[in-house]
Amino acid sequence: MELKKNPKVDLQNRKGIFLEIGLILSLGLCIGAFSVNQKEKKIENYAPVEVVETVDLVDITTQEELKPETPPQKQTVQVITDILQIVDNDTKIETEFTFVDFDNFENVEIAPIEIQEEEIEEEEIFMRAEEMPTFQGGDITKFREWVMRRFRYPAIAQENGIQGKVTLQFVVEKDGSVTNIQVLQTPDPVLSDEVVRVINDSPKWKPGKQRNEPVRVKYILPVDFRIQN
Numbered sequence: 001m002e003l004k005k006n007p008k009v010d011l012q013n014r015k016g017i018f019l020e021i022g023l024i025l026s027l028g029l030c031i032g033a034f035s036v037n038q039k040e041k042k043i044e045n046y047a048p049v050e051v052v053e054t055v056d057l058v059d060i061t062t063q064e065e066l067k068p069e070t071p072p073q074k075q076t077v078q079v080i081t082d083i084l085q086i087v088d089n090d091t092k093i094e095t096e097f098t099f100v101d102f103d104n105f106e107n108v109e110i111a112p113i114e115i116q117e118e119e120i121e122e123e124e125i126f127m128r129a130e131e132m133p134t135f136q137g138g139d140i141t142k143f144r145e146w147v148m149r150r151f152r153y154p155a156i157a158q159e160n161g162i163q164g165k166v167t168l169q170f171v172v173e174k175d176g177s178v179t180n181i182q183v184l185q186t187p188d189p190v191l192s193d194e195v196v197r198v199i200n201d202s203p204k205w206k207p208g209k210q211r212n213e214p215v216r217v218k219y220i221l222p223v224d225f226r227i228q229n
Helices: 007-045 140-150 155-159 189-200
Strands: 164-172 178-185 208-210 213-225
Touching: 140 189, 140 213, 155 189, 164 189, 178 189, 178 213, 189 213
Parallel strands: none
Antiparallel strands: 164 178, 164 213, 208 213
16 A cells, blocks of 8 residues: 655645745845945945046157258369370480589688687685775774684584684675685684684675775684683
């Protein structure tokens, strides 16, 4: 005997499944509606956005007008050709030669070139003049005394016992200054150097005269140095 299912019993068994499906669909619809509302609200809250287009500026360079180059002028070259005449070997060529007779020339004397040298006239130095120079109203003796008062005996000369006569010469110029000091005799340069130092500091003399004109006068000055014990 074949068993037949009761359709009512079968539907009762499936009621739970249908209920679950309905709940799921309802829940899905609620979630979908909620999400749509949220999206709409978010869109409403945004302020309008301004779209700013940026344009990159490109530097425009102007090119100077290029002047057309003037073509170089053509230079005309003249070619000169020599005309050659071809002749036979037997042809005589007449050529004139001019000879110079040097015997007919007169002797020419070349005068030597004289070079004139400028003569530098050195002013004469007198040993004796009509009016001899004076030093502070006195003669050479007073000048010697002046030198001795200012002479400082070098310590090294005293320690080594250096003494003796120092002889010098000098020139009293036209303006009374003393120049050309030379040492003629000295026992040691230590002494003569000190005498030269003193004479270089000499004040001006009254110059000598010859025929009422100032002249240069040379003097020789001996000075004797002795160490006193």
